[in-house]
Amino acid sequence: MKFLTYCLLGICLSGQLLAQKANYVEIASTDTEADIIRKAANVVPTDRQLRWQQLELTAFFHFGINTFTGKEWGTGKEDPQIFNPTALNAEQWVRSVKDAGFKQVIITAKHHDGFCLWPTKTTAHSVKSSPWLAGNGDVVKEVSRACKKLNVGFGVYLSPWDMNAPMYGSDAYNNFFVEQLTELLTWYGKVDEVWFDGANGEGPNGKKQVYDFEKWYALIRKLQPQAVIAIMGPDVRWVGTETGRGRAMEWSVVPSANLDQGAIADGSQKNLVVKPQGDMRGSDIGSRDKIRNAKALVWYPAETDVSIRPGWFYHASQDKQVKTPQKLNEIYFTSVGMNSVLLLNIPPDKRGLISDADISSLQQWTAMRRLTFSKNFLRKARVTCSNGLKLKKALDGNYNSYLTTKDADTATTIVFELKHKARFNVLSLQEAITVGQRVEKFTAYYEDKGAWKQFTSGTTIGYKRLLQFPAITANKIKIDIEASRLNPTIAEAGLYYDAN
Structure with a gap:
């Protein structure tokens, strides 16, 4: 899974967010550097952003048609008949990561190939056309139920890119996507995170889509207002690599450029689009040098994503390439330890289970971490x-x-x-x-x-x-x-x- 079009990522901020001005502030042309620093110092996270930051550890479950083809990216032409996990147990997934200290999970409800892990009404390219549970299965429901039972946060990944949808590349696709998003936000109870990546390739008709992110954000705020919208969204940004290493200097307060001052004046902030200034993947995106010429500042924290394996989907050939407990420990220090949240991918196998190799590495790493942080020598200093x-x-x-x-x-x-x-x-x-x-x-x-x-x-x-x-x-x-x-x-x- 690679992330495309991250430079000059568009962030839509709702009218409510701007009115509160808790995590957003404008910079006036008459502001001195001292004024700008004072404003930057008082930008704070929203309640949803604070909750997300305090999770520290979240888990990705990449699972879908690619699990059965052995590919990382499908084509949208796969036969749903090949999707047939023999022992799917979402509670085993969630319990495995909860025992390792993770407080939230995200399931890939639909990857770029367009195959849906829930029985959507929008397309036949889904689990309902598979032999798994005679077409009556619902992976998203299984994960959401396990999360509720085990008191773990529940999130969904929905790929904007869809290589199966025939209307991809037209205005109709944005409405199609809204229907899918609405199902995910209304069928499964509370959703804590909605994750969009930036991939934007061609559909079956050879066209690329202009994504209506603003409409999608508004829908999420309406149906699941507590959910953070991540990566291609206004609440959480991508750290910039898939290595598990963040920045040594990680500012959560970053510049926003291209403000429509007219929209602010006439009160139509709901249509306002704010873009981060420059490339959000640089080593410095929030120092004094970066914010002194900003038109506005926004709280926009980083998420560090990495897979426990070389690939994002399960491949048996990679069973001996699972990251060691020592490597996971290193990643913890360079993600959570660098003012970020770690999003670690642990992909279920063809059986529908987290493999023994992945669980063993997770368990050993967890033991390492707990031993290290079991005693704070400063506690009674x-x-x-x-x-x-x-x-x-x-x-x-x-x-x-x-x-x-x-x-x-x-x-x-x-x-x-x-x-x-x-x-x-x-x-x-x-x-x-x-x-x-x-x-x-x-x-x-x-x-x-x-x-x-x-x-x-x-x-x-x-x-x-x-x-x-x-x-x-x-x-x-x-x-x-x-x-x-x-x-x-x-x-x-x-x-x-x-x-x-």
Whole structure:
């Protein structure tokens, strides 16, 4: 699965979103740089974006006609008769990832080949034309039921590109797509995420489609207002690669360009389309250099997607190429640990089950992660900060409280003193993003024989930043926050030891 047309991705922001101005702010031509920084510091996520960010781990289930052809991308000409899982158990899928710490899943209800995993009324190219359960099966229903039973979030992937639909490439297709989307949003209860990718190739008539994203977004907001709309949508963006590695400097507040000021003035914001400025795949998309010439700023966080296998769909030939627990652990630090949410694909096999190889790797990685983060050496540390307020809030285990600074201080030094020396090689920092993302630069030191020695540093923090370094034994560290957009807010801090 590759993602196309991500440069200058169009984001539609609803009138309600603009009216709240919680995660969006305009920049006036008369604003000084200080004004822009102040505005950027106060852009915050919506409730749906905050819930999504706090999931940290979400799972993709790529399953469909490609599972049975051995291909990654189908053609739309496949015979539905080949779709016939012999032991499909969606509860096994969901339980496997829940046990690994995942809080939400997304099922590929329809991939680019157009084969639908639910008995849609829009086309015969679906499970109802397959021999599975004599045409009476519904994979989407099975997954949604398992999610409800196990208290796991439920999301759907619906490919805008459809190589089977005969009307693809015409205005009629957008209405066809609305019908499919409506079924998915009304037949299965609560939907927590709707995922569109950017692939836009030719249909069976050789034409490409102009997608009516604005209409689709409005439908989702109407039918499932709590759902985040991801990747080709206004709530969540693609990090830019499929490697599992995010950016070392990941800003969730990014520029929006091409604002229709007339639409704002006459109140017709519902038709407003905001486009991110430049290529959203660059290494820096939100620094001061990037936002100083913006027309508006929007909260638009990154999702890091990667598959546990070389491919996105199950292939038996890749059973020995499943990512190792060590590799998954590395990916965790470069996704969740870089202010992103990890979307890990675990594809069910032809039986309709997650394979033993995938489950084994997941289980071992989960054990690694839980061992590492089982003990925070800072938990009972003494905290000092000369210009700080609410010092203990950085260690109280409550994300909704935070340490901050007095007056308008944007720099500070926070000292943590442990009762006894500890050995550690992981630093965890979290900002209170309900206030805003603010920290621009920080450095960490440990005390050694009365002298401070640097052991790591970073730029952005965001919801969570995890930094690894050679193991250190000490009982006193300090975090120098050297630059911040207004007062920094540290919700949580931690020191851990990763033995893997």
